Amino acid sequence: MTIPVDIAALGARAAAMTEELGRISSAPDNLTRFFLTPEHRRAADLVARWMAEAGLGVSEDALGTVRGHWHPAGPDAPRLLIGSHIDTVANAGKYDGALGVILGILAVGAVAQAGLAPPYGVDVLAFGDEEGTRFPTTLSSSAACAGVFPPASLAATDGDGVSLAEALRAYGKDPDAIAAAAYDPSRVIAYVEAHIEQGPVLEVEGEPLGIVTAIAGASRLSVTVTGEAGHAGTVPMRLRRDALAGAAEMALAVERIARSDPHGMVATVGRMHVEPGSINVIPSRVVFTVDLRSGSDMSRREALTRFEREAHAIADNRRLGVVISAFHEVATVPCYRDLQLRLGNAVADLGHRARALPSGAGHDGQAMSKLCPVGMLFIRCRGGISHNPAEYTSPEDMGLAAAALIRFIERFQLPQRDGGTSGALT
Incomplete structure (x- = not known):
């Protein structure tokens, strides 16, 4: 089936959600939202509410990653993972990370409401420690999901001398339960992330969306x-x-x-x-x-x-x-060719050429690549500006990105591992 998409409506909803999430900050005059802070808690609760409203089941793991579950084939079926992060740098923009979570919720919600019943499920993940702004522990949330969280990170301290272990307990989490946050690799198909480009290439070339070839x-x-x-x-x-x-x-x-x-x-x-x-x-x-x-x-x-x-x-x-x-x-993390092609076809179905380009910035996909194949969809951002209050992506481009994810999910066929050393999908 082909799910009808209203790009304008999707873009308007994404813009409204971005604005609402962007108001959750520890600073009165800018967006600053660090890992395991009260602001992180409020943002996680808002994301959990959106997931529930989209018809997803909701849980939260020992590192505070909010997980939205859509499992039409049952909880034991293999699953596709879609996500990004909700923490920020100091004096941040509203789109970096958060937009990927929002687009995942919108896309999976649309597919679920359309009654699609594939032989796999989808989890939407809202990580909390991609920026590494509070602790020197970048990607700890996604590393836990990938099963590669380094226990030594629990001793890392923030600027106030609070350790990661202490902050987790204050957040209501049990550091001893981190191992249980890991996905079973045999039940995960792939991880896909939508993210603003954080660079000027798509804007210069007049294209709203791009396909990432590798995380540098x-x-x-x-x-x-x-x-x-x-x-x-x-x-x-x-x-x-x-x-x-x-x-x-x-x-x-x-x-x-x-x-x-x-x-x-x-x-x-x-x-x-x-x-x-x-x-x-x-x-x-x-x-x-x-x-x-x-x-x-x-x-x-x-x-x-x-x-x-x-x-x-x-x-x-x-x-x-x-x-x-x-x-x-x-090390460089190549994006899987199979996922690049699938995402590119989804963009082409919307009448646009998907520009292939590398990501110079780091992403949660670097940790998730230890678990499964990864793919990334880039969204044009004005002036290539990021980590800055001037960061901006238009509602139209956000709507196109949500529509591309919907097309990607609805046409996704359950792949088989090729059994070779590349781990590629076929």
Whole structure:
């Protein structure tokens, strides 16, 4: 059957829900909603109410993930997972994460109300710890669902010294029950997430929706450059060992390496600490960070090797010391080709071309990929702005995204694992 979709009505409803959820904040003048706070509790309760109103059963696991259940073939049937997160960064936008939860509720609710009875079920998931803004435990909610939650994370503390375990108990949860939050991999088909692009590509190309090819892997480096302090007025340029000048040249090398990569690599020098930091003293020590992301792990590793080689050459030429250390490493998560095709066909059925593009930002799909195949649908956002109150997606684009998810679900055939090393769906 083909379920009738009213894109305008879906978009209007999504916009209203986004506004309502966006009003739940710990700050009076901006949107700030951290994991396991009273605001998180209020947001989770609102999402649970929406799920129930859509005809879904509702539960909540030990990490606070709200789960909406639609199981027309019974609770033991395999299931498709659709979700995103409801926590935010400080001074956030209203669409990042929350929109994916809202679209999942709207889509599954529409399919359920249409009387569709596939041989599988669908769970809509509202995770709570994607941003990692309260604890240094990013993706703990989705990791618990995937069965890969690291118990050591329970000891992590927030800025007030409250541990994750203590916060869970205050939230009414039992840390000892976290293992029970994991899905049985043999009963999960796939995980799909709708999310604003958080970038400008779809807007530039005039397309409302895109299909994610991969969630980019990321490497973060700390680079320490050492030189020699000296009087800014008396040391000739040719005799200087200026750590900042060397660090600046290295930063430009990072930019050049990323620009020459064919896989859409991005690189950022986001922090730079200069010592002694006086206006009339040549800098003797600089510590800066490098954030390098790519949809290809091989490309990213090659870029890291090239940067290390060029940084040491720059240091040698300027008579400086340089030490490079990695402090964060996340592998690329490819989106499954089968899911890309299914999502692309759903978008095409609505009369639009689905642009394929990678995600430079991290998502819950990175944790969920440890459980099952993952796919992502991107929604155009104005100016590519995210993590900012100016974040915006039009009701029309939200309606199209909801309609695409409806088409995706109604035409989804229960796949079989191919038995090969790729774990691909066939």
